[in-house]
Each structure stands twice: as structure tokens, then as C-alpha cells.
Amino acid sequence: MNSLSTDEPAVHRATDGVPASLREVMARFATGVTVLSTGGEHIHGMTANAFTSVSLDPPSVLCCIDRSAVMHRAITAAGHFGVSIMEAGQENLVRFFADKQRPLGPAQFTGVDWSAGACTGAPLLSGALAWLECELSAAHDVADHSIFIGDVVGASRGDARDGLLFFRGGFRRAVPHSA
DSSP states (O other): OOSSOTTSOOOOOEETTEEOOHHHHHTTSOEEOEEEEEOGGGOEEEEEOOEEEEEETTEEEEEEEETTSHHHHHHHHHSEEEEEEOBGGGHHHHHHHHOTTSOOGGGGGTTOOEEEOTTTOOEEETTOSEEEEEEEEEEEEETTEEEEEEEEEEEEEOSOOOEEEEETTEEEEEOOOOO
């Protein structure tokens, strides 16, 4: 027997007869916002929201990066990456690290408050909600992206309360629910 019930509503592929693109559909999925970074001779930063935890034991995370991106080459060469989980007031930094016209290499961190991660040396942005340092453990090519799996070798959290979300093409503030 088919495991899909025919009593379930059909998947809607169109609104008012207009097909929905994947971009339009995924815009309705709220995501956290991070800045990924690599340190050392391959120093680079990039805004990313294709990021999630994979496992708590052992601790691991993943990020998805376009294979044509500078960050793809940086993570592959460095073998590690840092993650700054961004606070609601850091939209300016998020936009900066998403700007393809920003300077590359060490110059992109000029004027940005950050510290080198103790485990990887990757730049971790000050004021973030939390930080991770990861050693690259696997990479899987899927279409035009790679899924990078990182084993968490360092983790810390800050004092900021409100997270930064990306939803329906814009930034939103995630406020903790008060009891």
C-alpha cells in the first residue's frame, strides 16, 4: 500500500494559476543568519543562512556553499571554518559580508570588531549571539553547491538576546518568548 494518504490535501504548486518558484517557496521558511569565516592565509567571511546542526553527539554542523563562491575555495583550502550566529542588531555586518563588491582577504575585516578563534584562528564577529569553530570533516557536491560538514571543536555564546532571521526576502528580529 502507498504510504501517502489520498485524504491529505494536494501539494499546491500554484497560486492563482501562477507557478511558484523554489525561491518564492523557500522565502516562506524563516532561517537564522550567520557569517561564516576562515582564517590564516585563506581569511574570508561570507553571510550564509544555509546552515544547521547535524548532530549533538558528536557535535557537528553543516553549511551549503555555491561552488563558484570565494568561501567554497577558502573552506576547502583551510580545512576549517568559523560561524558567527548573528544578533538582531548586526544587520549591517550581515549585509556587508553578503556584498560581492566588498574587499577580499584581510581588508574585508578592517574596521570590523572580531577575534581569532582559539581553535581554528577563524575570525569570530564580536557581538554575535554565539560562535562555533569547526574542522571540515566531509564535503558533498550537490548540483551547483557543496554541503560542508564541520566537526565542532569550539563553541561559545554571548550575552545578546535577540536573533536575526531572514524571512520573505527581509531581515526580522527573533525575540525570545517571555514567560
